[in-house]
Amino acid sequence: MSSTSTAPAVALEASGLGKRYGRQGAALEDCSFRLPAGRISALVGPNGAGKSTLLAMAAGLLRPTSGTLTVLDGAPGEHRDRVAHLAQNKPLYPQLTIAETLSMGAELNPARWDAACAARIVEQGGLDPKSRIRSLSGGQRTRVALALALGKRPELMLLDEPMADLDPLARHELMGTLMADAAEHGTTVLMSSHIVAELADACDHLLLLGGGRVRLGGGIDDLLTAHTVVTGRGTPEDLTRRGHTVIESRTAGRGLTALVRRDGPVDEGWATEEPSLEELVLAHLRAPAAPALLTPSTTPAPQAVTA
Amino acid sequence: MVEYRIDRRSGVATYVQIVQQTKQALRLGLLEPGDRLPTAREVVEATAINPNTVLKAYRELEREGLVEARRGLGTFVRATLGTGAQAADTPLRAELGAWAARARSAGLGREDVDAFFTAVLDEHFPKGDQ
Numbered sequence: 498m499s500s501t502s503t504a505p506a507v508a509l510e511a512s513g514l515g516k517r518y519g520r521q522g523a524a525l526e527d528c529s530f531r532l533p534a535g536r537i538s539a540l541v542g543p544n545g546a547g548k549s550t551l552l553a554m555a556a557g558l559l560r561p562t563s564g565t566l567t568v569l570d571g572a573p574g575e576h577r578d579r580v581a582h583l584a585q586n587k588p589l590y591p592q593l594t595i596a597e598t599l600s601m602g603a604e605l606n607p608a609r610w611d612a613a614c615a616a617r618i619v620e621q622g623g624l625d626p627k628s629r630i631r632s633l634s635g636g637q638r639t640r641v642a643l644a645l646a647l648g649k650r651p652e653l654m655l656l657d658e659p660m661a662d663l664d665p666l667a668r669h670e671l672m673g674t675l676m677a678d679a680a681e682h683g684t685t686v687l688m689s690s691h692i693v694a695e696l697a698d699a700c701d702h703l704l705l706l707g708g709g710r711v712r713l714g715g716g717i718d719d720l721l722t723a724h725t726v727v728t729g730r731g732t733p734e735d736l737t738r739r740g741h742t743v744i745e746s747r748t749a750g751r752g753l754t755a756l757v758r759r760d761g762p763v764d765e766g767w768a769t770e771e772p773s774l775e776e777l778v779l780a781h782l783r784a785p786a787a788p789a790l791l792t793p794s795t796t797p798a799p800q801a802v803t804a
Numbered sequence: 805m806v807e808y809r810i811d812r813r814s815g816v817a818t819y820v821q822i823v824q825q826t827k828q829a830l831r832l833g834l835l836e837p838g839d840r841l842p843t844a845r846e847v848v849e850a851t852a853i854n855p856n857t858v859l860k861a862y863r864e865l866e867r868e869g870l871v872e873a874r875r876g877l878g879t880f881v882r883a884t885l886g887t888g889a890q891a892a893d894t895p896l897r898a899e900l901g902a903w904a905a906r907a908r909s910a911g912l913g914r915e916d917v918d919a920f921f922t923a924v925l926d927e928h929f930p931k932g933d934q
């Protein structure tokens with residue numbers, strides 16, 4: 498994998514970031530995290546967790562009400578030419594044809610536009626460049642929007658539910674195209690989705706939002722290794738007494754099954770297993786009071802704290 | 805060139821699947837010393853998995869001395885897992901065979917043996933110990 502030498506080590510850094518919409522309360526509250534460059538990060542959380550808000554703020558389309566957000570070493574929107582944002586409703590001009598849409602992309606991004614890449618994505622979907630956007634299905638529009646985003650050769654891609662309305666074949670193809678682009682250019686990707694299992698193979702980093710805050714942040718491998726599913730005869734207190742944090746526990750007959758954040762090895766007598774990404778995410782969503790965990794690479798620098 | 809097949813439901817880590825499938829291709833002679841493995845880009849384009857997963861698998865294969873990365877050129881097969889390696893393992897295999905026969909005559913079923921074997925395996929090759 499290669500990346501340009503000018504690329505910053507941190508693609509996105511948030512510090513005390515918050516967003517309120519009118520009097521409705523906070524969509525995001527005191528979010529602090531950092532996304533290292535070159536990561537392919539899943540942005541996961543329940544409906545209303547603030548995923549779209551965070552992506553739109555990073556794209557410079559919404560202004561934070563508190564805290565700071567740094568995007569590729571600049572303010573959000575400052576490096577618009579190096580950032581691609583794909584909003585959930587895939588806004589495109591309905592009256593334009595696909596070919597016109599792509600030449601608009603070329604004109605708006607004269608320095609970086611990769612016409613061959615954009616054309617290939619459209620072609621792969623069997624789309625006629627002369628068709629108007631208006632006549633396309635939701636999934637076909639998504640394909641054109643992704644062609645526009647990838648053709649821009651961005652350093653950072655912000656994708657809001659990119660795969661939601663694609664058929665399984667298109668989903669696999671476009672995810673493959675996205676991964677190939679990241680492999681070749683070291684693109685940083687932050688993409689939201691509800692379908693955790695789908696992201697598990699493509700992403701190497703996770704940001705889990707819940708209640709407007711970051712609940713989990715870090716490399717997926719690191720986050721999984723930090724947690725264990727234990728099964729055995731005992732009580733949650735037996736585990737907490739040893740310093741482990743019980744995120745979620747269930748008793749079944751004589752046994753207890755718990756997802757714990759380990760502090761050192763778990764006592765013998767407990768059967769242990771590494772959780773799947775889905776188990777980890779669900780356990781944290783079901784336990785809103787569980788403490789947040791950010792791995793060191795995802796924790797913002799202390800001097801970045803703002804008033 | 806090998807083509808990797810990723811089974812998302814197998815419960816086997818994706819990078820391990822790539823390692824195993826490469827070894828299988830070596831055993832079957834589908835890959836020979838000097839052959840180039842597909843690039844990370846080629847693998848992820850076909851499988852839609854994370855590029856780092858492929859690199860992790862290739863590093864593991866390199867650590868085992870089976871492949872070598874040549875800067876700017878790709879990853880190439882160095883060694884073979886042909887009959888030579890299996891012949892060298894024959895005494896170990898024979899011992900295991902004898903043990904399995906004793907287990908069977910002691911009345912153990914296939915699942916008992918499987919559980920036994922997994923427990924011993926975990927003991928001697930802890931999961932975190934790569």
